[in-house]
Amino acid sequence: MVIGRNPKVTLVRAAVLVVICVLGYHFNALRHIRVEGISMLPTYQDGSAHFVSAVPYWLHEPRRGDVVSIRLAGIHVMYLKRIVGLPGETVEFVGGRVKINGRVLDEPYEELFCNWTLPPEKLGPDEYFVVGDNRAMPPENHTFGKVERGRIVGKIIR
Amino acid sequence: MKNVSSIILLAALVALGVWLWLVLSPRPEKIIRQRLTQLARTASFSASEGNLAKLAAAEDIAAFFATNVEVDINVPGRVQHTLMGRAEIQQAALGARERLSGLKIQLPDINLTVAPDKQSAVADVTVDVSIGGERDSIVQEMKFTFQKTEDGWLITRVETVRTLSAAILNFALQRAPFIVTA
Numbered sequence: 001m002v003i004g005r006n007p008k009v010t011l012v013r014a015a016v017l018v019v020i021c022v023l024g025y026h027f028n029a030l031r032h033i034r035v036e037g038i039s040m041l042p043t044y045q046d047g048s049a050h051f052v053s054a055v056p057y058w059l060h061e062p063r064r065g066d067v068v069s070i071r072l073a074g075i076h077v078m079y080l081k082r083i084v085g086l087p088g089e090t091v092e093f094v095g096g097r098v099k100i101n102g103r104v105l106d107e108p109y110e111e112l113f114c115n116w117t118l119p120p121e122k123l124g125p126d127e128y129f130v131v132g133d134n135r136a137m138p139p140e141n142h143t144f145g146k147v148e149r150g151r152i153v154g155k156i157i158r
Numbered sequence: 159m160k161n162v163s164s165i166i167l168l169a170a171l172v173a174l175g176v177w178l179w180l181v182l183s184p185r186p187e188k189i190i191r192q193r194l195t196q197l198a199r200t201a202s203f204s205a206s207e208g209n210l211a212k213l214a215a216a217e218d219i220a221a222f223f224a225t226n227v228e229v230d231i232n233v234p235g236r237v238q239h240t241l242m243g244r245a246e247i248q249q250a251a252l253g254a255r256e257r258l259s260g261l262k263i264q265l266p267d268i269n270l271t272v273a274p275d276k277q278s279a280v281a282d283v284t285v286d287v288s289i290g291g292e293r294d295s296i297v298q299e300m301k302f303t304f305q306k307t308e309d310g311w312l313i314t315r316v317e318t319v320r321t322l323s324a325a326i327l328n329f330a331l332q333r334a335p336f337i338v339t340a
Contacts, residue, residue: 037294072299072321073284074267079321130322145322 028054028154033069033078039132039142040080042111043067044156052078054154062086062128062149064105067156070130070147078153079143082109085129087149092120096135112136121146128152186272190279190304190311197222197313198263198285201251205259205290212255220248224305224312232318233298260290279304279311282319 004010024030031052035044044050044067052069062068062083070079084098084105085091091100096114098105114135123129123146131144200218207215221244223229229241241247254261269282281302288295303315 070321072267072297072319073269073282076266077284077286077297081322143322145320147322151321 028052028075030055031069031075031154033080033156035080039134039137040067040082041134043082043109043133044080050156051158052154053157056155056157057152062152062155065109068130069153069156070151071153075153079130080156081130081132081144081147083128083130085123085146087123087125087127089129090120090122091129093118093139098131109133110135126150186276186279186306186311187270190270190272190281191268193222193304193311193313194265194268194281194283194302198265202262203255203260207255212252215255216248216252219251220244222313223247224307224314227312227314227316229316230318231300231316233296258289262288264288277306 004013033050033052035046035048035050038046056066064083064086066083068081068083069075070081072078084107085100089100090102091098093099093114093116094104096116098107099120110133112134116135116139118139121129126149127146128149129145130147132142135142197219200215200222203212203215223244225244227241227243227247229239229247231237231239231241239250241250264286265283266286267284270279271281272279281304283300283302285298285300286295287298299319299321301315301317301319302313304311305314
């Protein structure tokens with residue numbers, strides 16, 4: 001077995017690597033996820049594999065357009081949604097278009113036909129509005145809405 | 159050398175004592191997790207289940223709950239149902255087994271808070287339900303309230319948690335019919 005020229009240094013390296021992996025897992029630095037369902041079509045296909053990381057949000061708060069993982073009771077099964085509304089904003093759907101504070105949001109990723117019309121909703125100081133990209137689904141079959149910052153685990157990075 | 163052996167022996171005895179204590183008097187957290195896992199297993203069934211087995215399973219499911227239990231399930235677009243008491247739960251469990259071709263319930267996350275007096279607990283649970291013949295599973299966050307009784311830890315309340323809350327979704331749902339199942 002090859003363990004390097006200096007076994008002590010190799011041992012220290014291995015220990016550091018283990019600590020990094022454990023901390024990375026614990027703090028959601030990098031998590032592997034598999035998409036289930038069609039609510040993020042066409043951007044993310046059913047069954048596709050990706051990585052989610054909390055690291056971007058150590059540096060800044062979540063931004064509009066970010067695709068984020070949202071925890072339920074834990075992090076083994078999470079929602080994958082796109083942030084369209086930021087804290088304090090008012091979000092509404094008019095003829096399939098998202099309006100933020102009354103202005104239409106440019107959504108280049110939105111390719112499927114959508115005819116949702118839903119009344120305005122004001123977000124609290126700690127709330128984001130998230131929705132899937134597949135708005136060809138009827139709204140009653142699509143999980144979306146306000147989410148507290150504490151439930152956003154990380155951002156999809158690949 | 160003799161000292162080292164004594165220390166090792168003492169450590170082994172302490173470890174054995176701790177292990178025995180944990181086995182003989184399990185913590186409420188462990189018991190409640192086991193109860194939830196057993197409930198999920200008992201509520202799951204396959205198409206090949208016989209009538210007697212269905213009846214027995216419905217009774218077993220009801221035994222996890224307190225007699226005055228309240229179950230309020232509201233999964234937008236899927237299920238809206240309120241059940242009161244063990245008898246209604248037993249009926250609903252039997253009805254589901256009659257109607258559905260199969261059901262698989264998994265609890266990938268259980269987040270448990272036991273009250274300081276250790277007499278009650280609240281479990282925030284991710285419930286993953288696969289219905290026989292349906293391609294997509296239903297994932298829903300739910301809250302289970304437990305009470306310690308003479309019959310052990312029983313569920314006194316079950317309610318759905320709105321992970322994503324949207325008043326505008328409620329508006330959409332008012333215009334759309336619910337799919338109601340037991």
